[in-house]
Amino acid sequence: MRKIRFVVYSLALASCLIGGCVSNKAIKEFTGTSIEATKQLPLLATDLAESCVRQKQYASLRKGQFDPVKLRQDAEEECISFQASATSFVIANKVLVQYLQTLDKLAGDDIVTYDKSIDKLVANLGDSKLIPKAQVTTLSTLVKVVGDASSTGWRRKKLGQAIAQANPDIQTLLSTLSMIVKNDYVQLLQNEQLAAKNLYLATIKENVKKEPVAVILLQQQWENESRVSEDRKTAAGTYANVLTTIAQGHQLLFDNRARLSRKEVKKEILGNVSRLVPLIGEIHDKF
Secondary structure, eight states, X not given: OHHHHHHHHHHHHHHHHHHOXXXXXXXXXXXXXXXXXXXXXXXXXXXXXXXXXXXXXXXHHHTTOOOHHHHHHHHHHHTHHHHHHHHHHHHHHHHHHHHHHHHHHHHTTOXXXXXXXXXXXXXXXXXXXXXXXXXXXXXXXXXXXXXXXXHTTOOGGGHHHHHHHHHHHHHHHHHHHHHIIIIIIHHHHHHHHHHHHHHHHHHHHHHTTTOHHHHHHHHHHHHHHXXXXXHHHHHHHHHHHHHHHHHHHXXXXXXXXXXXXXXXXXXXXXXXXXHHHHHHHHTTXXX
């Protein structure tokens, strides 16, 4: 299904580049492709916390803890701050998608609607290890833009106003999420890899003569887990590029908000979309 959507976006982009689209169509291409590009971010957020859990489990196994239930419980307790951050990350992504959907509606001169449950989700957010209170304020501001657009019946003529109001917070949000993905998540994966190395290497050395067959299986398991971690690190870099590219696209809309109907602006917007599309292809099925 993801591959089908990727092909659809690629064909739509090619059609616009070859045949030309009205400026609002170009904006809808940007919003639609941006939403598609962020669909797996909640899975990444979940794995951010899970990477911490896996690291702690490796360390506990090395110390001789073999009770699987206690192993998991202890690891989750040690990683609770990252689990809270993962929850905040998922909610932040919901806000981003709601805002992009609002722009899409305004560009199409459609009535704006949104999931009002997001108001309560953001209102109940507190500080977390990776997303501080200041970022929660950013989310609240974006939700207000979406809420105002819905409650007061904004249409296409309000598109520039929505972009102008949201741009500072969108830039802050996307920059924060990009840094979390590129730095914090990758660091967690590296810590996980080191903990796995310490466990597997020590176990292999201790059993290479006594249990040679088991050692071969351990080596294979270690290699498989290392490949998965490397794939996730690569995907993290791609996701960071996705978020940066969306931020650049929104800045382009902001800079040209008074002349969105110009042909050259449309071309620049579609150029941003053309950079997003291959990134979508790179992050399929990594989680």
